[in-house]
Amino acid sequence: MRHRRSSAGDSGLVFAVPTSVFDPTRCHLGEGPSYDPLDDMAWWVDILERRLFSRPLSQVGGSARSHVLPFMASHVAAIDPGRHLLSAEDGLYVRNLGDGSLRLHCPLEANDAGTRSNDGRVHPSGTLWVGTMAYDAEEGRGAIYHVCGATVTRLYGGITIPNGICFSPDGTIGYFVDTAEGVLRRVSVDAATGLPAGEPRTLYDHRGGEGGIDGAVVDIDGLIWTARFGAACLDAYSPAGERVRTVPVPARQPTCPTFAGRDLDRLLVTTAFEGMDAEQREADPEHGRTLLVDVGARGVLEPAFRLTD
Known part of the structure; x- marks a missing residue:
């Protein structure tokens, strides 16, 4: 497998594409977007402000509906037409x-008051991979877990900021990154269970590159689309470890993409203004807003989470 470091000489990979503000609401730390083509509804969260947002993709004008949460949530996954799964601080x-009612499905590091959930993605088997991290991003305090029904299995520890969790369309390959480290990893996965079937290997080494690899999603052709926090762009990587495209976006801190639209042909991208001072926010007019990006690729609908083993 080939992998390489980021290079300043990759300007030929940059492609401008049609991009628009999907929702003008500014998120302190927007994350965890999902899309349901049955009702054309997009969902995402603001982790730090404890809010869940919903908005039809076809809605013209106005803003998303805001739902107040009693905890910090980081990821939204479908269960069935009437229920979602939220990854949150303690479970x-x-x-x-x-009616917006909430029921604890299973705990997740509930005995550690210093951590919360972060990035997550449902595997084609209906199981979930979800990461945890310290509230203050303490080095090495996070982990990535596999959740099958209510059974939680720790996969990887010693992670600072788990991100980039996504899977190949056939479920045989998993990807993840520790944003603080900057190395995108690839691992063989059992398609039937969603459990790793080998040891992680380096896919792409971004250490020394601008910004940090954040959330990710895979398209129908197997390209891994990642948000690059702090660099105002999305990147696409091949399964062989080559960065093949970089797409600028009008917000400096994109956090996570997911495919949306009836044909799953656009990327819904959350952004954040976490850590930005007033001057930085003024220089970044679309900070924290949720975007739609026409990257010229089609996605695969994220599977529903299977509640029972």
């Missing part, structure tokens, strides 16, 4: 879409 919660 995974089932949320009823009808």
Whole structure:
């Protein structure tokens, strides 16, 4: 497998594409977007402000509906037409879409008051990979877990900021990154269980590059699309470890993409203004807003989480 470091000489990979503000609401730390083509609804969270947002992709004008949460949530996953799974500070919660009620499904590092959930993605088997990290991003305090039904298995520890969790369309390859380290990793995965079937290997070494690799999603052709926090762009990597495209976006801190639209042909991208002072926010007019980016690729709908083993 080939892998390489970031290079300043990659300007030929940069492609401008149509990009728009999907929702003008500014998120302190927007994250965890998902999309349901059955009702054309996009969902995402603001982790630090404890809010969940919903908005039809076809809505013209106005802003998203805001739902107040009693905890910090970092990822939204479908269960069925009436329920979602939220990854949160102390566990995974089932949320009823009808009345907003919440029920704890299973704990996640509930005995550690210093950590919260972060990036997550549902595997084609219906299991979940979800990361945890310290509130203050303490080095090495985070981990990545596999959740099958209510059974939680620790996969990888010693991670500072788990991100980039996504899977190949056939479920045989998993990807993840520790944003603080800057190395995107690839691992063989059992397609039937979502469990690793080998040791992680380096796919792409971004150490020394601008910004940090954040959330990610895989398209129908197997390209890994990542948000590059702090660098105002998205990157696409091949399964062989080559960065093949970079797409500028109008917000400096993109956090996570997911495919959206009836044809899953656009990227819904959350952003953040976490850590930016007033001068930096003024220089970044779209900071914290949620974007739609026409990258010229089609995605695969993220599977629903399977509640029972």
